[in-house]
Structures are given as structure tokens and as C-alpha cells.
Amino acid sequence: MTRKPLIAGNWKMHGSLADSRALVDALRAGVTAGAPATMLLCPPYVYLPAVNGWLQGSAVAVGAQDIADKPGTGAYTGEVSGQMLREVGCSHVIVGHSERRALYGETDVVVATKFKAAQAAGLVPIACVGETLEQREAAQTRSVVERQVEAIVEAAGVQAFAKAVIAYEPVWAIGTGRTATPEQAQEVHAFIRGMIGKRDATIAAGLSILYGGSVKGANARSLFAMADIDGGLVGGASLVAAEFLEIFRAAA
Ligand code: PGA
Secondary structure (H helix, E strand, O other): OOOOOEEEEEOOOOOOHHHHHHHHHHHHHOOOOOOOOEEEEEOOHHHHHHHHHHOOOOOOEEEEOOOOOOOOOOOOOOOOOHHHHHHOOEEEEEEOOHHHHHHOOOOHHHHHHHHHHHHHOOOEEEEEEOOOHHHHHOOOHHHHHHHHHHHHHHHHOHHHHHHOEEEEOOHHHOOOOOOOOHHHHHHHHHHHHHHHHOOOHHHHHHOEEEEEOOOOHHHHHHHHOOOOOOEEEEOHHHHOHHHHHHHHHHHO
């Protein structure tokens, strides 16, 4: 496989500065330069400069959990722009996480705008898509994921996926301990790759598609063994160094 696995930790709104320090120290000790997978840490905004500083000289990358849908600077109280994220060392940013969509009302259009804002600032967006349990049970998984991906393709063009990552995160698997089976995840990953592939086969072949939703050390290997699963977006288990390192090693 030509796609280098990416293991991203989404800390969400967890931990303290001291917790973050301990976690970063333990993780960086477990990741060697030249490892066959990339580790990415996405702490809360306010910890980004500190985490980036602690990771100097390591192979671990830093990303943000969200981004303003506006570029540059401006009168947008509470928002953080892509340029600002770059300044504090971010290479990636998560956009459209299901918690942002469900709890903060982010629509497909907002997510696509954030995706474009990330790329305009030189960040790699990790665009999250995925269906709720209700939607899965109503056999709408494909149509929901298709709508979410299409919104971005329409706004940014398929070429934009040459420098982007997609994360398939079934909402029913996030933080529930209920992981999609490798086969369930693979089916959707292949569907997403096929969607992009219909427009550009080369971009589809190079596109990293991460799985997220209750990834643990114990299930990581079987997920990552699937042909179209290129790593993971990990919430809860990314807060426990030993667990996250086990997931990282499963990809590497
Ligand atoms: P989880 O979260 O690993 O705790 O299920 C994943 C995510 O929300 O990205």
C-alpha cells in the first residue's frame, strides 16, 4: 500500500495542561523518526503551542480539532483561523466532526467552507463523515456519506482531495465502545474511495481514509488490515498513552 498510515488522536475537551504534558512525553518516547506510520495529536486549541513545543525534534505531528470558516484575521469572536493554527505548528485540522455537526449545528456547507479554509492556509483537512444509528438502520449509510462527501467535492473540487484526508466515523460507534466491524468499515471506505475514483482514479488511490469510532488497541489491527482503511481517528483511547501507542504500532 502506498498510503502511509495516519493515527490521529482527537483529545476533544479533555485533560489539563499537566495531563497533556505527561501524555505527550509518553507518546513521543514511543515514536521513532522514520516510523512507517504518522502519529498526529489534536489537543484543545489552548494547548496547541505547548504541545507543539514539547514535540520539537520528534516525529509526532500536531493538528487542531476545528477551524474558523473565515480566513486571515477579522471580527469573529471566539474563532481561530487556519493561519493562526499554522503559526502554532499545526499540519492538519479536523473538520466536520459529528460532535460539531450535531451539537454546534455545522451543516455540510459549513464543513465544506472550513475544508477550503484549511487548505487555503496550507493545512491538511481531515473531513469527518458518518451516519447515525437511525440512518444505518434505515439503510441510509451510503446516501448520508455520499451527501457529506459530495458537499465538499462540489465546493472544493476533486483535486482538493490530493491534499486531504477523510475520516469515516459512524456516529453510533463514537465513544460508545461499539466499533464497526472491519467489514462494515471497509464497505463504506471502499464506497468513499469509489466516489472519488469515479472522478479521478489517481487521487482516489492516494487518498487516506481513516476509520474512527471506538478504536482500541484490541481492535486496531483487524481494522487496519482492511484494504481501504488507512489509519484511525481516535478519541478516548488517544488519552491513554499505552493504548494509543498500541494502536499506533498496529498501523506501523
Ligand atoms: P472514540 O472517538 O475513539 O472515543 O470513539 C472517536 C472520535 O470522535 O473521533
